[in-house]
Amino acid sequence: MEISNTYIESFIQPRSELLLEMEKYAQEHHVPIMQLSAIDVLNQLLRIQKPSSILEIGTAIGYSALRMASTLPECTIVTVERDSERVSLAKQFIARSETANRITVIEGDALEVDVESIQSAFDAVFIDAAKGQYMRFFEKYSPLVPSGGILYIDNMYMHGLTDLDIKEVPRRKRTMIRNLKTFADWIMAHPDYDSTFFPVGDGLLICLKR
Ligand code: SAH
Ligand code: MG
Numbered sequence: 001m002e003i004s005n006t007y008i009e010s011f012i013q014p015r016s017e018l019l020l021e022m023e024k025y026a027q028e029h030h031v032p033i034m035q036l037s038a039i040d041v042l043n044q045l046l047r048i049q050k051p052s053s054i055l056e057i058g059t060a061i062g063y064s065a066l067r068m069a070s071t072l073p074e075c076t077i078v079t080v081e082r083d084s085e086r087v088s089l090a091k092q093f094i095a096r097s098e099t100a101n102r103i104t105v106i107e108g109d110a111l112e113v114d115v116e117s118i119q120s121a122f123d124a125v126f127i128d129a130a131k132g133q134y135m136r137f138f139e140k141y142s143p144l145v146p147s148g149g150i151l152y153i154d155n156m157y158m159h160g161l162t163d164l165d166i167k168e169v170p171r172r173k174r175t176m177i178r179n180l181k182t183f184a185d186w187i188m189a190h191p192d193y194d195s196t197f198f199p200v201g202d203g204l205l206i207c208l209k210r
Contacts, residue, residue, distance in 0.1 A: 005037060012036050018096055022063050031086070033063040034128065034154060038201025042126070042152060043071040045206065049150055051075055051123030057110045057137050058129030062090030062103070068126070069099035077103045078119055080110040080129075111136055121146060128154040132176035134183040142209070149209050151193075156184060157203030 015023075026033040034042070046054075046068060052075055056065055059081035069077050081087045087107040094103050106113055110129055122144050127137050134153065142151060156162065161169050161177050162184070169177050187195050187207055198204040 009037055012040065018093065019063070019066065022061055022066070022093055025089075026061060026063060031060050033060055034067075035201040038154070038204055039064065039067050041198060041200045042204065043067060045150075045152070046072055046075075046124065049124060051149070053077070053119065053122045054124045054126060055115065055119075055122040055141060055144065056080070056126045056128065057141065058127070059090045059105055060086055060128075062094045062105070064126065064128065065090070065103050065105075066094060066097050066099060069102050070097070075102065078106060078115065078122070079103065080106045080108060080113055080115065082107070082109045082129075111140065115141070116144065120144060123149050125149075125151045126154070127151065130176075131155055131158055132179040134180060135186065138183065138187065142207075145209050147209055151207040151209070153205040153207065155202045156180070156197060156205045159202060162203070 023033070025031065051072065054068060054075060054077045056077060056079035059065055059079040065077050065079045069075065081090060084107060087105055090105050094100050094105065104118065106115065106118070111133065123146070125141050125145055127134060129137065138151065145151060158177060158180055161173060162181060166174060166178065187193060187205070192210050193207040194210065195205060195207040198206060
């Protein structure tokens with residue numbers, strides 16, 4: 001039987017005017033913000049984990065950063081985005097929220113910026129940027145996470161493309177999908193992490209550091 005999310009989605013809570021405006025902007029401008037049901041799962045995991053700091057790779061317009069910050073009233077968030085137009089939008093949206101003083105947006109390529117000069121450790125890292133680079137993001141940022149910390153990684157399904165035989169994947173996306181699958185194989189076998197897929201949204205991977 002085909003499972004529909006309609007029932008579960010009927011429980012998604014109403015959101016502030018600001019968040020609705022951001023959702024509308026994202027939809028109209030094709031900004032790939034996280035799906036609402038996946039954000040709810042991520043936020044619930046964060047309530048359980050109770051991180052006091054989160055590093056986010058891939059701010060876009062600041063939607064997930066705002067959602068995480070309002071879920072965890074004490075938590076600070078550092079978030080990295082390379083697209084300058086999105087950075088300026090994110091800063092404007094975040095400035096209008098009550099959580100602005102806890103969110104720092106860094107403009108730059110996450111593979112190049114010096115996050116450590118701002119903060120050297122994070123209880124949680126949320127990776128939601130270029131899908132072909134996940135291994136590199138992970139290698140760069142996982143050392144900042146202590147034992148017991150968690151890396152949350154979005155889009156492991158890549159809209160269903162990871163389900164296909166590589167020959168069925170459009171040619172221009174093959175390298176990205178190969179990289180993503182190599183990363184999945186590597187992290188699932190990694191002795192320092194207990195990792196599990198959460199089949200929500202576009203596929204959320206949770207890596208708990210031993
Ligand atoms: N986390 C956001 C959505 C992020 S979309 C939310 O759910 O609200 C992915 C973003 O990652 C895009 O805006 C893209 O510009 C950014 N990105 C991709 N590769 C990056 C990199 N190497 N460094 C920084 N940002 C990157
Ligand atoms: Mg995503």
